[in-house]
Amino acid sequence: MAAPALLSDIASAARLQEIAQLLAAKQGTPALLTEALQICGFTIRKEDHTLVAKPFGTDNDLHLAVTDYEIRGFIDLYNRGQGMTLGNFVASMDYQLKQGGYNDSCGTDIKSFLIYDPVARQEVLKPGDPNPNRYMNQAVSGFLTDLAQNHENFDDMNFGDSAKLDPIQSLILTRIVTQEIATAIKKSSPAGLNLFASNYSPYADDAGWAEDGWVGGITGLINKLVESKIGEKLAKPMDKANSISSISKFILTYTFLKTELKVEGENNLLVRTKDTSAGEKKTLTARIFIDGSKVTDWMKENRATVAMAGLDVDMPKSGGLAGIETSWEISGDGKYYDFNNHKVQWASGQGDMSKVKTDANGVAKGILEGTAQQKALDPKTVKAYEKSISVKVTPQAKATDMKQDVIDAVTGAIGISGGASGWISPVMETLYRMKWFGSETVNVRVRDWKQAQSIGHITVTVKGDGNFFSRDRNLVQHIDRVLDVTDMVMDINDPVGEVPQQVLDGIKNLPEAQRKQMEALIKQQQALGGDRYFQLKGPGHVRYTVRDSGTSYIDNSDCLVDRFQIHETDAGNNEFDFPSSTPEGKYFNMVIKKLKGENENGIFVVNAILNATHTEQRTKGKPSKPGQIPVELLDNCHIDKSYMDSGLKITLKPGAQLPGEEGTGFYGVTTIPFKFGENDQFSGKITISIAIQNKVEKPK
DSSP: OOOEEEEEHHHHHHHHHHHHHHHHOOOOHHHHHHEEEEETEEEEOOOOOOOEESSSSSSSOOOBBEEEHHHHHHHHHHHOOBEEHHHHHHHHHHHHHHHOOOSSHHHHHHHHHHSSHHHHHSOOOOOSSSSSSSHHHHHHHHHHHHHHHHHHGGGGGGGOTTEEEOOHHHHHHHHHHHHHHHHHHHHHSSTTOOOOSOOTTTTTOSSOOOOOTTTOOSSSSSHHHHHHHHGGGGHHHHHHHHHEEEEEEEEHHGEEEOOOOOOOOEOEEOOOOOOSSSSOOOEEEEEEEHHHHHHHHHHTTTHHHHHHHHHOOOOOOOOTTTTOEEEEEEEOOOOOOOOOOOOOEEOOOOOOTTSEEEETEEEEEEEEEEOSSSSOOOOTEEEEEEEEEEEEEEEOOOOOOOGGSSSHHHHHHHHTTTTTTTTHHHHHHHHHTOOBBOOOOEEEEEEEEEEEEEEEEEEEEEEEEEEOOSSSEEEEEEEEEEEEEEEEEEEEOOOOOOOOOHHHHHHHTTTTHHHHHHHHHHHHHHHHHHEEEEEEOSSSEEEEEEEEEEEEEEEEESGGGGGGEEEEEEEEEEEEEEEEEHHHHHEEEEEEEOTTTOOTTTEEEEEEEEEEEEEEEEEESOOOOEEEEEETTTTBOOOOOBHHHEEEEEEEEEEEEEOOOOOEEEEEEEEEEEESSSOOOOOEEEEEEEEEEEEEEEEE
């Protein structure tokens, strides 16, 4: 799309939001990030200061540069899910400031800058505006917020100490804040070094590249630092300013660090048991190593910085990194991981899984096992299904021994020694305080088991209409009730028909009277065998409506004053999850009995209390006030005895297998007539629709 002329145009803000969404969807490319930085007002250069691209428009130039190598590197880190917290970023900057005697934290200024003003962001920048930085700052902080809005943790956009800064946010913030600190050092230094040299060269006196014309002041920190004369308190301000400015370049050393996480064996399928014993074990290995090609790229692209630092760089080392502490975590996103019933766990005897060190080859291991079932499952009826469980490993920087943390491992791998330069040690200390993190994730398939469930869908409609007309009385009545039960787990009761042989053998020796009594009980039990009772168990969903009405017109004499009309209604509707603590849930039940040996016959029993509001309107006399009344589903419905046998008879047929489900069920639809009204003079119909599907519960 064509770049807008003014960075504060609404179109620019919308494009930055779109870019942030594409980045979060792992569709980010260097070209996409380059466009976002240009909209925000950054110049794009090569490491030798050669111009690559200017900011879009003419009024939105921040006079700050970002290199194409930094863009590629930070996109790489972003796509690998790395970053740091805002609190640790502030701590790293505060460390630099304290070296110059500035004891106040810069956190307030940084967080204030991050909270953008959406109104200012959408205003159009006018030529000659006395405060153009207000608009430019809002574009940058707005984009930082756009990125945070697309993080997994929505709280990141509040920019608290624990908020995660992704690598792109880290690049932008680091470039701005370090340049403000470096500028304050140089401006307040007696040496008066020229920060804004326009004659760039590979050995220019500024490693972070505040360009000619940059005045700082984006976060408001620079003015405070200049007033405190921080530069006068620092030895070798030139070195100190350059060391601070180069921090973003050294963050890119984390692109060297690679983690390979895999499941050992032919496949990554872990099978859980069906009983209360632990399941199969799988060994996971994480290898942490240095990517030598990335080291070569970094050294080539950052030779000017390395030369300014006076570093003595040996040939890069390769291979695994020994002694790196790793933290292992069984994760997942709720959709695949049931936190109330863990499917996998770390096998015992491995120690603290948050402190697993790599061996001499840079390899750390964790053994995963299937957890025991909470209760034993019937192996004859279980169905298999698979879930995906995520396992994450994160290298950890130690707080007690700098020789063993990730930072020294990385810098040591490229031959950088902390004593090789006057300012490399503070850079490493700053990186250490950032506590940069990066995780690697692998998905482990877990085969688990579920008992089959019966899921019921039941609808009952009760409809009746009637009217009566005479010389002195007219009557119109309607019954309209609908009860709909969906996705309801049904409790199954299968009386056992078989009697163990040892019982049959045992009763043979009983006295005759006892033996006959026992034989009669066994016969009765065998007669029941095969009948199946399905009763509401839950969870499930219930919805009902009541729309009953009646109108009576009465004429007791030939006088008009004795004529009057009464109109009554019972109206109500509700829906709730079952089981429920609502009155309807307490007095709500359904039982379906499938008779043994009669594959197409069943009995349906319902007990449902539905709440309705009764209203009454009269043309004569005082009507009653509206009030809540309980209405049973079949109230005032008089069903002929021929249709009843401890319930409503219904024809049940075998049901076809539903797409994607296991097992079969049955279904049935029946219509039963009833009478209602005075002397049962009106007629109606009850329609019952039942479908019960035997299927395995879906993984949550």
